[in-house]
Amino acid sequence: MSSGLIVENFTVNYGAVSAIQDISFDVAPGELVALIGANGAGKSTLLRALSGLVAPVQGSASWNGYSLNGKKPEDLVRQGIVHVCEGKSVIPELSVAENLALGGIWRRDKADVLAAREESLSIFPALASRLQQRADSLSGGERQMLAIGRALISRPKLLLLDEPSLGLAPLVIEEIFKVIDRLRRKLGLTVLLVEQNAVSALRIADRGLILNLGALLTSGTPDELMADPQLRTAYLGI
Amino acid sequence: MFIDTLLIGISSGAIYSLMALSLVLVWRSTRIVNFAQSGQAVFSTYIGYEIAVRAHDYWISLPLAIIFGALLGSLVDLLFMRPLLRRVKDGPIAEIAPVIATLGLLGLLQSLLGLIWGNAFLQYASPLSAKGFTFGSHTVPFSPQNLFIVLASCAVLVIFGFIFKYTNLGLALRAASFQPEIAQLAGVRVSRVRNIGWAFAGATGALAGAVITPTATLSPNSLDLLFVSGFIAAVIGGLDSLVGAVVGGLVLGIGFSFILQYIAGSVTFLVGFIILMVVLLIRPRGIFGRDAGRHA
Ligand SMILES: Nc1ncnc2c1ncn2[C@@H]1O[C@H](COP(=O)(O)OP(=O)(O)OP(=O)(O)O)[C@@H](O)[C@H]1O
Ligand SMILES: [Mg+2]
Numbered sequence: 143m144s145s146g147l148i149v150e151n152f153t154v155n156y157g158a159v160s161a162i163q164d165i166s167f168d169v170a171p172g173e174l175v176a177l178i179g180a181n182g183a184g185k186s187t188l189l190r191a192l193s194g195l196v197a198p199v200q201g202s203a204s205w206n207g208y209s210l211n212g213k214k215p216e217d218l219v220r221q222g223i224v225h226v227c228e229g230k231s232v233i234p235e236l237s238v239a240e241n242l243a244l245g246g247i248w249r250r251d252k253a254d255v256l257a258a259r260e261e262s263l264s265i266f267p268a269l270a271s272r273l274q275q276r277a278d279s280l281s282g283g284e285r286q287m288l289a290i291g292r293a294l295i296s297r298p299k300l301l302l303l304d305e306p307s308l309g310l311a312p313l314v315i316e317e318i319f320k321v322i323d324r325l326r327r328k329l330g331l332t333v334l335l336v337e338q339n340a341v342s343a344l345r346i347a348d349r350g351l352i353l354n355l356g357a358l359l360t361s362g363t364p365d366e367l368m369a370d371p372q373l374r375t376a377y378l379g380i
Numbered sequence: 381m382f383i384d385t386l387l388i389g390i391s392s393g394a395i396y397s398l399m400a401l402s403l404v405l406v407w408r409s410t411r412i413v414n415f416a417q418s419g420q421a422v423f424s425t426y427i428g429y430e431i432a433v434r435a436h437d438y439w440i441s442l443p444l445a446i447i448f449g450a451l452l453g454s455l456v457d458l459l460f461m462r463p464l465l466r467r468v469k470d471g472p473i474a475e476i477a478p479v480i481a482t483l484g485l486l487g488l489l490q491s492l493l494g495l496i497w498g499n500a501f502l503q504y505a506s507p508l509s510a511k512g513f514t515f516g517s518h519t520v521p522f523s524p525q526n527l528f529i530v531l532a533s534c535a536v537l538v539i540f541g542f543i544f545k546y547t548n549l550g551l552a553l554r555a556a557s558f559q560p561e562i563a564q565l566a567g568v569r570v571s572r573v574r575n576i577g578w579a580f581a582g583a584t585g586a587l588a589g590a591v592i593t594p595t596a597t598l599s600p601n602s603l604d605l606l607f608v609s610g611f612i613a614a615v616i617g618g619l620d621s622l623v624g625a626v627v628g629g630l631v632l633g634i635g636f637s638f639i640l641q642y643i644a645g646s647v648t649f650l651v652g653f654i655i656l657m658v659v660l661l662i663r664p665r666g667i668f669g670r671d672a673g674r675h676a
Contacts, residue, residue, distance in 0.1 A: 193565060219567040226565075233559045244555055247548050248567035292486075296567060 145206050146170045146332065147192075147300060152201035154184070154191045161187040162356045164201070169300075171206070174326055174333040176343040176364075178377055179353035185336040186228050188353070189302045192334070193225035194218050202228030203302055217225060220248060222299030228336075229308060230285035232292070234278035236267055241277050241288055262291035263322060283314035290321070294329075301326075304336045315339060319346055340378040344368065352377050384521050385641045391526035391631020397533045398588035398626035399603075399610020400617065402581045405540060407619050409443040409553045409577020410472055416456065416482040417585050418607035419489030422600060424449035424586030425593050429504040438506045438594075445590045446583045453582020457575045460485055487532060501602075506594035525594055532591050533626060536584055541622050543580075553577050609636075612652050616659045617668050624668030631655070 147169040154162040162184040169175045179185050192203055194215040203210040208221055215225070232241050233344070242262065246255030263270040264286040272280065277288060286306055289324045293301060307315040323346040326333050335345035344350050344364035352359040352373065360373070367373055402421065404416040414420075428445030432438050461483055468477045508524040544550035555563035556570045557577075564570050588610075589603055596602060613632045617624025635655060636648045660669060 146389055191383040195561065195564075214569050215564040216569050219565065224565070227562070231562050231565065233562055235558045236554065240554075243548075243551055244563070244568070248551055248569075294567065302599055 144204065146173070147334070148189050149192070149203045149332070150187070150201055151190060151261050152198050152203065154187050154196060156187075156196075160356060161190070162198075165353075165356075166201075166359060167351055167359050167361065169334055170331055171325075171332055172330050173348045174331075174335060175347060176340070176350045177334060177336045177353060178338075178340045178343065178350055180377070181338075182213070182355075184356040185239035185353055186304055187356075189225060189304050189334065189336060189357070191315040192242070193223060193227075193302055195225075195227075208265070213301040216248070218281075221298055222297065223302070224293045224296045224298035224300070226293045226304060226306065227288045228304040229374075230282060231289040232277045232280075232285050235276065237274055238288060239273040239277055242269075242273075243275070244294050245292035246377065249296070258295045258297060259272060262294045265294070266291050283310050284316070286310065286314075286318060287321075290318075294325070298331060300332045302336075306335075306336060307337065307339045315342060320345070322346060335340050341368075345377070381572075383643075385637050387520055387522040387526075388640075389634030389637030390554070390630065391522055391529060391633070392636065393630035394526070394533045394631050395588070395606055395629070396593050396609045396613045397626040397629025398536065398584065399607050399623060400614035400629050401533065401536050401540070402584035402588060403610060403614045404617070404619060404622055404625045405581035406578065407557075408544065409557050409580070410457075410461070410574050411557050412461070412478045412482065413582065413611075414482045414645070415479065416485040416489060417581065418603040419486040419493075420449065420452050420582055421589040421607075422492060422598070422603045423452060423489055424582070425504065425589030425598060425603070426493060426541065428586070428590045429502060429593075429598055432504060435641075442587075442590050446586045449586020449589075450579040450583040453578040453580070453585070454575050456485065457578035462571065463499070469572070471589045489552040490600040499599060501597035501599050503592070504593045506591075508594070510595060519561075523595075527592075528589050528642055529595075532587055533629070536587065537622050537626050540580065541585075542555075544622070549573070567659065607631075608649075609652065612656045614627030615656060618665055621668035627667065 149168065150166050152162055152165045165188065167277065177185050187196065191198050194210065194213050205221060205223055210218060220241055242259055246258065249255050268284055269288055269291055277285060280288060290306065306318050308356060310318065319342050322333065325331060335343055344367060347364055349361060350367045351361045368378065402417055403414065406412055424445045427448045428441040430445050432441035435441065435523060438491055464477060468474045508528055510523045510525050512519045512521050512523050541561060544554065549637050552568045552573045554564065556568055556573045560570050569641060592606065593602065609632055613628035614625050617628030632655065635651065639648050639651050
């Protein structure tokens with residue numbers, strides 16, 4: 143059985159517009175892969191197709207041998223594929239506690255949901271004192287923490303993170319990246335991390351993929367990518 | 381006199397509250413204002429009437445009407461709303477189309493009812509007395525049936541208040557209505573949960589129809605005006621709040637009753653709309669609607 147995430151010849155269209163063309167790559171179990179590219183390159187679209195929010199017109203994807211094709215997000219969550227989408231994926235009208243509860247709402251093992259909730263709160267102590275507050279009263283960084291905290295309560299195996307640093311202050315960004323790095327080591331998570339913040343993302347990544355205009359431009363280890371002078375100026379912003 | 385007017389207000393207020401609650405239930409689970417609600421409710425009431433005629437028992441007909449109302453609500457979602465929303469997904473049309481569709485459905489249901497039962501006024505009787513309670517020599521305009529209506533609306537408030545606030549189903553319903561995509565990503569089966577929301581609202585509408593109708597008559601349009609008042613009550617209460625729906629209903633019922641008593645019956649509806657406008661001008665989200673939080 144093939145293990146990890148395998149994506150083959152993925153193509154996604156929005157009506158007549160093609161957002162992603164014929165992308166193939168894989169992510170080994172336990173690997174953290176950074177997905178980098180300019181605005182509109184198709185990064186979010188790729189994640190949305192992997193989590194079942196949009197359907198690819200062509201190609202296939204599988205996670206540890208389980209085919210993702212034609213599956214709904216609510217089914218994929220149950221397989222451990224958890225997508226934290228762009229822009230603080232929380233429900234503003236619900237309280238912090240309710241947002242967290244949402245992450246375990248479908249799980250039968252209520253004891254483990256409680257344990258996961260405790261873990262999330264110990265990773266993000268800022269949330270613990272705000273449980274009864276509405277999520278829209280949180281700061282941007284706290285909302286991102288809440289989104290990740292909720293995802294953890296679903297006990298993810300494959301975590302799809304879309305620009306967790308978006309709109310956050312540099313210190314908070316650093317904190318978020320540290321947490322991602324620590325979590326994946328501790329929990330053995332497989333992570334596909336979309337980032338504009340290429341350097342920070344590559345620092346914690348095992349590998350980077352560079353996406354350009356909906357196609358895969360190149361991939362390599364962070365050192366390889368950082369060493370390429372053309373990539374440095376065009377995509378990594380250094 | 382004052383007490384009597386107040387009691388009349390409370391009993392009609394409870395009726396508006398029930399109607400308002402059924403609207404709020406659909407709104408809370410789908411963000412759709414369901415104008416077909418009165419048609420669904422009156423359909424369920426006809427079913428209750430038929431059962432009562434055959435079984436000679438109101439108390440058997442009441443729960444069956446409620447179950448029929450729930451099934452009808454669920455069917456409206458499956459047969460109308462889902463196919464519609466599958467076709468119109470984005471843009472301004474996606475917000476308006478479902479509402480227009482519910483108006484169309486209202487017409488459809490009412491003509492269907494007219495075809496089956498005719499347009500005559502039928503009597504759906506309840507064994508509870510429609511005569512007011514008497515204290516000594518004074519009979520107040522508040523009957524056991526009125527009391528039952530008030531209790532029914534309290535029961536709906538308590539049951540659904542509890543479900544929304546304290547159960548996973550309630551959390552799923554709210555999440556699905558606020559942010560369907562995030563709810564889905566968290567594992568909520570959004571279309572199934574919405575369908576349950578439609579069933580809850582349908583059941584509440586049916587309950588409203590079946591407890592109100594014994595105080596009046598039954599015809600395909602018999603709940604329409606009550607529904608308009610229920611709608612105003614729901615908006616006054618913030619459309620999103622169960623407590624708001626009940627308070628809105630009572631404000632309206634008591635308001636109408638005092639106007640009828642001390643001013644003139646002909647202006648009640650006008651005053652209803654004036655109350656609505658004033659509330660919307662001062663608090664656009666309704667008395668119990670929450671203000672938007674900060675947006676980052
Ligand atoms: N719902 C949509 N309908 C039509 N076109 C869309 C839609 N979503 C995205 N697109 C288009 O698909 C392309 C890829 O968009 P996508 O959001 O995946 O880019 P991205 O790499 O995530 O960009 P960013 O860094 O700005 O988030 C863009 O050209 C965009 O305009
Ligand atoms: Mg994006």
